[in-house]
Amino acid sequence: MRALMGIVGLLVVLVFVGLLARKQLAATRAPMPALQTPGAGAPADTVRAQSQQVQQQVREQVQTLMQQARPMPDDEQ
Structure with a gap:
């Protein structure tokens, strides 16, 4: 029973870390908003x-x- 709870706890932590990593990667792939207005060359x-x-x-x-x-x-020699 104790080992089963340990494995479940590890799985919960692994899922949590996976969700955080996915969220972080999605944030780095998001396009940056343009700083200049269109047509301003x-x-x-x-x-x-x-x-x-x-x-x-x-x-x-x-x-x-x-x-x-x-x-x-x-x-010099």
Whole structure:
């Protein structure tokens, strides 16, 4: 009888955890509401422009670093 109650208790806990996991997974799959109104392309254009600006800055920094002379060790043999 005691073992049967233990198994029933485990099954109840397992069902409860399964329901919580299913609820959590359903919440992560739910689509996020749109932050911008339909037809407003300006924020997307701004983000694209900022992204291109950052890419251009990184590209320029890399080119500048590639053109610098590499420091040579003091004890050349």
